[in-house]
Amino acid sequence: MGSAQPGPWREGIAVAALDPFHGYATALRTSLLGVTRVLDAFHVTWLGFAAVDDMRRRVQQESTGHRGRREDPLFTIRRLLCRGADNLSHQAWERLLADLVAVGHRRRTDRPDLELDRRPRPAAALCRA
Secondary structure, three states, X not given: OOOOOOHHHHHOOOEEEEOOOHHHHHHHHHHOOOOEEEEOXXXXXXXXXXXXXXXXXXXXXXXXXXXXXXXXXXXXXXOHHHOOHHHOOHHHHHHHHHHHHHHHHHOOOOOOOOEEOOOOOOXXXXXXX
8 A cells, every 4th residue: 555655754653643544544554554543632522431431321211110310329420430549529420330230239230249348449440249
């Protein structure tokens, strides 16, 4: 495949940042051989938030049989789930943990070895095996 840039210019590229669209990765693979492909921080964050929200919606549907409603614990904490631990006040942590416990008591889990850790720590450490 031809390229508008000369060979020495292309050979000087070691890393290329791109968004998750598969077409960009294909173009890099064919035009810039041996280049390490990485996602930019915006898209990594966006994909992480999307995964958290998809999981929240799935658990909501499984535990209540309906989409999120104003009074449902998982619906009320949907924005808290996407905040960094450093940006949560003590009150926000307590609300987050209380609602997660409420959901845990209502939902039968296939993983009884998971328990909720009530110490204020980053959200990734809330559930531990």
